[in-house]
């Protein structure tokens with residue numbers, strides 16, 4: 048049964064005006080399998096889903112559902128053949144209850160019958176039971192967290208006789224335990240013989256859940272295969288079209304000390320933290336939420352300074368009691384939430400790049416526009432920021448390119464120590480590898496680099512020293528020769 052094909056696509060093409068969203072995509076989804084569709088932003092994943100669900104009429108290509116070729120698939124045909132899609136916005140009704148969202152549609156389908164609220168409850172309860180979701184059927188949808196709303200959407204798909212359930216980027220807005228719960232539900236649906244297609248581009252999640260994987264790039268089919276046929280290197284190469292260094296970072300030669308903290312303490316947040324960074328080091332700080340990792344980073348930048356302990360930069364003791372102190376000592380900091388703290392989204396790339404070093408561009412009382420533009424152009428080149436000029440607002444950039452602008456802003460201040468909190472959260476895998484390469488390069492130039500992250504593979508690959516925080520204290524300091532650490 049696991050080998051029977053439910054859906055087959057061949058040579059699917061779809062353009063919007065001049066944009067070739069799909070340039071000939073093949074795909075095969077089997078009954079009872081979990082199939083992951085991966086590809087960078089804008090590569091055509093959502094468009095492909097809309098082709099499968101009949102929302103878009105395709106320009107070219109063939110579609111078979113359960114062995115039968117279907118021409119001009121309409122949304123209602125797709126639904127009748129068992130294709131159910133859960134889009135990123137779920138299409139649910141916030142002012143209806145859980146039970147109504149799951150079962151009302153089926154109840155009112157037959158307009159001759161009276162609506163039975165009892166039956167709605169029964170159907171909804173049965174669906175929740177089948178999916179393994181426990182929710183109060185009388186709760187209003189707007190009161191549920193995202194994960195709850197998603198469960199409701201899955202329940203509704205199941206009572207509509209889903210044979211193929213498609214989920215478009217279902218884990219983006221979920222916490223880790225919620226992702227686990229979702230995956231449990233998905234596995235139980237697979238066991239019932241339902242085919243599942245998940246759009247996802249996080250390799251660690253794909254390994255946890257998928258049987259097979261199909262990769263698209265720029266509207267084209269790149270590869271498909273069993274999950275066991277993909278390691279990180281092949282996945283990254285197929286996704287981006289580039290080879291990336293995935294070797295663990297080892298500094299060329301250990302240099303003199305750049306930065307050191309001794310017994311740093313902020314009561315209630317972190318206690319007795321000591322570590323040192325030498326020239327060439329990329330230091331990682333990790334730990335669970337609440338371990339103090341974020342607070343430590345903020346203390347080093349003077350946001351919420353440490354109360355006691357010592358800090359040395361290039362051999363000299365310094366005081367960091369405010370952000371101004373940090374800036375005066377040429378310490379740069381990329382916050383966890385770059386969208387609200389790191390960038391002025393409506394301002395240009397140029398404005399964002401020079402904002403922290405604006406004093407350098409005053410000649411008397413006048414700003415030297417051409418120098419600002421020149422500096423920005425230099426960073427656009429050096430960091431490969433995908434932008435036509437320094438002038439577009441940062442809002443128009445992808446996550447990875449926006450993050451590179453934050454990095455450009457700090458590099459333009461010529462930092463001696465550069466602290467980055469979650470530098471690649473929400474960044475595409477290609478841009479992620481580029482950012483890592485940039486940070487390694489900066490370390491080699493003698494800038495102290497600290498990466499704060501809960502992405503352990505990121506730290507193991509890029510940091511030659513890792514400080515593990517546990518409940519506010521340094522649990523252990525290790526190098527990247529191990530493959531796992533207890534958080």
Ligand SMILES: Nc1ncnc2c1ncn2[C@@H]1O[C@H](COP(=O)(O)OP(=O)(O)O)[C@@H](O)[C@H]1O
Nearest residue numbers: 063066068086087088089090091092093094095
């Ligand atoms: N309705 C549309 N009109 C015009 N262009 C579109 C439309 N939908 C998608 N596109 C374009 O098609 C390409 C693929 O988009 P999409 O399928 O949403 O990518 P993904 O889901 O992989 O991020 C993008 O360049 C996008 O801008």
Ligand SMILES: [Mg+2]
Nearest residue numbers: 092093094215
């Ligand atoms: Mg999409």
